[in-house]
Structures are given as structure tokens and as C-alpha cells.
Amino acid sequence: MPDTRSRVRRHVRDTPGVHFNRVSRDLDIATGQAQYHLRRLVRDDEVAVERIGGRAHYFDPSFDPWERRALAFLRRETARGILVRLHAGGPTRPATLADDLDLARSTVSWHVSNMVERGIIEKSDDRPMRLSLARPEQTAALLDEVSSSLPDRIVDRFIRTVDSLFE
DSSP states (O other): OOHHHHHHHHHHHHSTTEEHHHHHHHHTOOHHHHHHHHHHHHHTTSSEEEEETTEEEEEOTTSOHHHHHHHHHHTSHHHHHHHHHHHHHOSBOHHHHHHHHTOOHHHHHHHHHHHHHTTSEEEOSSSSOOEEESSHHHHHHHHTTOOOOHHHHHHHHHHHHHHHHTO
């Protein structure tokens, strides 16, 4: 296996849920190289891919589909903030979550809808509706796998800034 492909595979295994652009940046390789090697690794079942919200996240194949989806969300600052708040504070109302995180309610709603759709968060049937983690113990274990990078935080904050302009 070429040295670059070994580096890419090792990076994906060491950084579960890493997205395409970060692989290229972290390994200081051209985006075309990263794309080529990631495609080959996915095709050969050495790496798994999960596409969420327009981003491709890469994983060691040992992670099950739910773990891959959860890790992909934990790699994003806003979604991670929501999940951390639900983990620390338990079930809560969406409006309280938005206030606690200083986010627009529309931003919280968008992220929550995506995470509910993928089985990461659950909505209660009672009124007022409350949000909770679908798998609290597993989410807590995955939190240790993720540490955000500066570029990830900058992109997430830019998106939040743009969102606030449209409120």
C-alpha cells in the first residue's frame, strides 16, 4: 500500500468522524490526493464513510452506523454543543436549549431535526416537548473520541454568524 494511503487510513482511524477537508489539511496533502486515497480505502472496505449535511465523514469500519452518525454530529461545534448540553443537563425544551447555548431557535431547530431524523436525539410526545439523547451512555462514550479543531470551530462560528443575520 502506498505510504500516503497508509497515512490517510491511520489518520481516519485516529480521528473518527474526520471530514474530507480536514484529512487534506492535517496530512498536508493535495485535496485530489486525499480524495483519491479515501475513495480507494472506502471501496476496499478499509474505511467507512457517512455523509451528513453536505460533508463526508470517515471512520474505521468497526464503528456501527449509529456511532458514525453520532460522531459526525459531534465533529460539528453547534451540534456538539447541543449534545453536550443534553448530556450534562438531561431532557430540556428546545427554547431553553437555544437560550442556554446563545443560539437562534431556528439554528437549534435545524440541528435537532437532523439529529432526530438520524436517531441521535429524541423528542418527547408530551407538551411542552422536551429533547433528550437517544442513547445517553453511548453518546457520553463517544464524546471522549472527539476534540474540535480550530478550523472546524471557525467554520461553525461563521455559519452561526450568517444565521444570526437572517433572524
